[in-house]
Amino acid sequence: MDIKTTEFADQILQRAVQAGAVFAQLGQAETDRIVEAVHKAAFNQRVRLARMAHEETGMGKWQDKVLKNVVASQLVYDDIKDLKTAGVVSEDFASGITEIAQPVGPILAVIPVTNPTSTVIFKVLISLKARNPIIVCPSGKAKRCCAETARICYEAALAAGAPEDCIQWLNDTSREQTQALMSHKGLALILATGGTGLVKTAYSSGTPTLGVGAGNVPVFIDVSADIPFAVSQVFISKLFDYGTICASEQAIVVEAAIAAAVRSEFERQGAYFLSPDEIVKLEAVAFDTVKGAMKPDVVGQPASLIAQKAGIAAPADVKILMAPLAGVGEKYPLSSEILAPILAFYVEPSFTDAVNRCIDLNFYGGIGHTVSLYANNEARITEFSLLMNAGRIVVNTPSSQGGVGGMYNRLSPSFTLGCGTGGKNITTDNVTARHLVNIQRVARRRDNQRLARFDAALYLDESLDSEALEQIFNRNY
Amino acid sequence: MKIIECDGKLVCTLDGHFDTLQSQKLEDELKAHLKAPQSVVFEMQGVTYVCSAFLRVCISVAKIVGAGQFTLLGVTPPIKRVVKMAGMSELFVCE
Known part of the structure; x- marks a missing residue:
């Protein structure tokens, strides 16, 4: 690493460490005032920031990006505003344990191109709520809108009494500079939301990281489901920002008994089912077989434009491209995650086969992320849920919005969806402010009765087994 | 457990709880029948539980006859979930 790169990281982290030290002096009320001010400032700029994000990235729909900004500001604020994150947060006389929340320290926030302004707002709010300084590190394709979002949040935070440099943002960082920041001794935590490569780099830095895994969301529509409703919800989700959310649906799985009804409902609502030849054409424009991943130029694009690129004669008003597939894996590129209005479609002979197909999809690039189920049969909901490896199993809910949380369920609204150890993450939670504090426990003396009123020398007697010792312990004196 | 040979293919119909004892029986039976190269199919509809000894039998069969x-x-x-979680779905076809 050259001197310039080291100096760059040193300067940024020095400012952040100092901001963190000052921030740690603030109490809950002062912290909450800052968070309230920042959320209002971001909320009030939601439309301008959404338009900026859309213009700069060319992905998705600005109207949906407005809603993402609303979730990141208003819903996240509603979720965290009453959370205790400073000083004594709990006291329990019986256990003698008092919990004290301390800030973790400077946080590096990696921001993806797919949800840039909303992720900045979200990460700034949860970091400040926990009294942590934050360094915003945007995708190169979204640096202007991210810088503007960070600036708005910073000005509001300063005006509300936050310490100088509590929010910093980077403009043009090289790979080396990002790595230098990630591995800097002053950095406390990385909030890594982005591609697999970047998340892996963060994990390899030696700094604790809350990362995300890739998604590949199967949707099982059970025979007990309300089909028109289920299909309408898939449209709401898959068309939201043209599918840029990693919790968006990737494949529909149905039993043969209802396949025709589901297919005709999809067609009625604006989906186009591809022929085998058209599937090959779509694979060529949507999937990079060398990299084994979706092509960036289809991400967040409307189905009509993708169809046009692929030379597919779909109706001009097509909303979703459906690819009936026979299997999952490398031979079937469209069985992978593609963040665009494209869905694989599987018809299976029975419930058992349908669940097996969902397991295949779940384990093909989406372990630990999100799965979706439409059913009105509680036994099947439970059976299905027990067999999936997913942090979020969303039921009768659009999975993009359902996974993010706060809109259709009471999951914590979040733009960092933990995928558990299957996705190489430490948590399956929707990451939020409570993950950004160190909890110190003051443990007052409360003698363990098993030891306190028991002759510990009896443990030395090998002739006494656990039952005999239990009897002695429970004897009335 | 039933093992039949049909057109060069070895078909083993299995059912119930595949604990260490059952897996050992399966392994012994297979030794008597198995010859590479040969296709092997385990009919699994009736299997409700598999232990690690069963997974070892599967690995050993895959090694002898080849993954495909x-x-x-x-x-x-x-059971599919067990195979996936054990990271064995690349070793043989599981459907």
């Missing part, structure tokens, strides 16, 4: 020649057919979702 060994299939677990009719697995229930709980």
Whole structure:
């Protein structure tokens, strides 16, 4: 690493460490005032920031990006505003344990191109709520809108009494500079939301990281489901920002008994089912077989434009491209995650086969992320849920919005969806402010009765087994 | 447990709880029948539980006959999940 790169990281982290030290002096009320001010400032700029994000990235729909900004500001604020994150947060006389929340320290926030302004707002709010300084590190394709979002949040935070440099943002960082920041001794935590490569780099830095895994969301529509409703919800989700959310649906799985009804409902609502030849054409424009991943130029694009690129004669008003597939894996590129209005479609002979197909999809690039189920049969909901490896199993809910949380369920609204150890993450939670504090426990003396009123020398007697010792312990004196 | 040979293919119909004892029996039976190269199919519809000894039998069969020649057919979702979690779905076909 050259001197310039080291100096760059040193300067940024020095400012952040100092901001963190000052921030740690603030109490809950002062912290909450800052968070309230920042959320209002971001909320009030939601439309301008959404338009900026859309213009700069060319992905998705600005109207949906407005809603993402609303979730990141208003819903996240509603979720965290009453959370205790400073000083004594709990006291329990019986256990003698008092919990004290301390800030973790400077946080590096990696921001993806797919949800840039909303992720900045979200990460700034949860970091400040926990009294942590934050360094915003945007995708190169979204640096202007991210810088503007960070600036708005910073000005509001300063005006509300936050310490100088509590929010910093980077403009043009090289790979080396990002790595230098990630591995800097002053950095406390990385909030890594982005591609697999970047998340892996963060994990390899030696700094604790809350990362995300890739998604590949199967949707099982059970025979007990309300089909028109289920299909309408898939449209709401898959068309939201043209599918840029990693919790968006990737494949529909149905039993043969209802396949025709589901297919005709999809067609009625604006989906186009591809022929085998058209599937090959779509694979060529949507999937990079060398990299084994979706092509960036289809991400967040409307189905009509993708169809046009692929030379597919779909109706001009097509909303979703459906690819009936026979299997999952490398031979079937469209069985992978593609963040665009494209869905694989599987018809299976029975419930058992349908669940097996969902397991295949779940384990093909989406372990630990999100799965979706439409059913009105509680036994099947439970059976299905027990067999999936997913942090979020969303039921009768659009999975993009359902996974993010706060809109259709009471999951914590979040733009960092933990995928558990299957996705190489430490948590399956929707990451939020409570993950950004160190909890110190003051443990007052409360003698363990098993030891306190028991002759510990009896443990030395090998002739006494656990039952005999239990009897002695429970004897009335 | 039933093992039949049909057109060069070895078909083992399995059912119930595949504990260490059952897996050992399966391994012994297979030794008597198995010859590479040969396709092997385990019919799994009736299998409700598999222990690690059963997974070892599967690995050993896959090694002898080759990955593409060994299939677990009719697995229930709980067993499919075990195969996936054990990272063995690349070693043989599981459907």
